[in-house]
Amino acid sequence: MNQQKKPKPTMNDVAKMAGVSQTTVSFVINGNPEIPDETKEKVLAVIAQLDYRPNAVAQSLRTQRSGIIGFVTDEIAITPFAGKIFEGAQDVAWDQEKILLLANTKNDARLQASAINMLIGRQVEGIIYATMYHRQVELPPVLWGLPTVLLDCFVADHSLPSVVPDEVGGGYHATHILIEKGHTRVGFINNQDPIPATGLRLAGYQAALADHGIPFDPALVVTDNSSSDGGYRGAQALMQIPERPTAIFCFNDRMAMGAYDALRKLGLSIPNDVAVMGFDNQEIISGYLYPPLSSMELPHYEMGKWATQYLLDNLAQEGKLAPVQHKIACPFIPRASI
Amino acid sequence: MNQQKKPKPTMNDVAKMAGVSQTTVSFVINGNPEIPDETKEKVLAVIAQLDYRPNAVAQSLRTQRSGIIGFVTDEIAITPFAGKIFEGAQDVAWDQEKILLLANTKNDARLQASAINMLIGRQVEGIIYATMYHRQVELPPVLWGLPTVLLDCFVADHSLPSVVPDEVGGGYHATHILIEKGHTRVGFINNQDPIPATGLRLAGYQAALADHGIPFDPALVVTDNSSSDGGYRGAQALMQIPERPTAIFCFNDRMAMGAYDALRKLGLSIPNDVAVMGFDNQEIISGYLYPPLSSMELPHYEMGKWATQYLLDNLAQEGKLAPVQHKIACPFIPRASI
């Protein structure tokens, strides 16, 4: 309630009041073992009394280490995913006493330039560059000078470390589960955008069929835009082919939502007549559909963790980071739809 | 691609290379008008050549202004809302050359303490304390020493500035719109949690009825938990009363989603037999339901902007911030459901 007029106490204030030198106070704070317990306690008492907290700005200037990691995203963080990614990154950073400084560039060149200027000016020790869906990016040239880890994205020549979901594995696993449940006619409603996930999930789907000795039937794969409408049309189309599928694997949960509508309209029950599998595990969809939708989860939290861990682990050894291209599995989230 | 071995250039480096003093360089950077164009250009040329950027850490130490605002949330940022709030705040902060430092406390006392220590150590100039839904909070005592603005929340004695959605106005407006469309029997499926929105939206609903001379019929208000299931049961109940409503106002979009299921199962068409109005405008629900759901939007972006603007506007005048309790209207988002 008071007017916070009083200036913050400095290390010098602590030293004077404790009757020791600034050096001693610094040693106490930084856990130098040479300080005898008696002195240490005296100093700590004064610190508590004055409610002293070291000035991180001065520390940074002196040590030439800011303790800041720049977290750059090129898009507005509107998806629930963004939070998960950031949370994973933050949890790891926090553990190592680093802080994350968020910069949205909103795909705006001017903003991007000023964001990066800001980060460099603030002496960030490294950069995590994250996108909201798995894709290739072109990195702003200035960033090439800093240790950078890519999150949910990659650069054309794979010369920077990167972590992305294992799309092929996810597609494989999803299809495998449906086959294990006894389905031999598994439809796939694929996205039509030229993004990595499109081809990779399809590859996983095909590989799973092959591994189970089921011939690939192109008629069972339809493509449309990755919306609810697209899923609706896709499911309609699949249900019209002569020997119709008994299970549908959808590119994502939004498409699955549309597929639900189409199946319901055709009087088909889920999962009795047709099993449905989604992707992305967008919980607000998958958890609230009726019946709840089984899905493959995108490992956002884990990617956030991995990227940060890798960056921090390798920050010490200066120079360029080894361009590991890490993939993280997409766990299966079972629900009532299969 | 290079190994970024070279240390960053300092202001001194610039001064030497340009053949002027450090002071002159500082003046040029800070736009001191006393510097003649000739000198200025010479200096700017060297700055560009060296790719020099002022060290914000040193600036902060010297000026005693960190340019950092702490953005504290007590919950994990999983909702799509979180992004909107933060974006609004960030847009304003950025304009004024301030940066936002995010700290999630996750309702964990230990984390909260260390987060706040971190923020104070980093010399934040002020705090924005945000929650993910409108409610009362108890502020960590340390924060009382810093200029703080509450976002989507408030403290018991209203002694801190705060910005929240105008729940009463939203409830009023939603009901008003349904009445204007000719509905005189408007059902309300309310939430049952003891949160501010529950009572306030109901108050708005009642006020709108009163203003249109429609007597309040308690039978038209049902309460349940704020989930899809709750909405399902609520709609079922409302459809069973003798003179059933022709419009339903739902506490939120999730409940409306359940109401859709119930109405569909009863063979009632939306909006022909029953109009449905949601709240929150959770786009992934309201935009994808069929028919798309009309809703009242929670002004997250605007709250983020207001809180930051208010904080920055009043940072200068030291002391405690005037405890303005600001409300922001919830705009009506028209879609096909009414």
Add this chain to the structure above:
DNA sequence: TTGAAAGCGCTACCAA
């Protein structure tokens, strides 16, 4: 119009 120099709060080297 420009420069010299003090000093922001801290760390860490060197002495004692």
Add this chain to the structure above:
DNA sequence: TTGGTAGCGCTTTCAA
């Protein structure tokens, strides 16, 4: 075991 002190990069006063 503790203290004196230089200096991190910058802003800003005062003087020239």
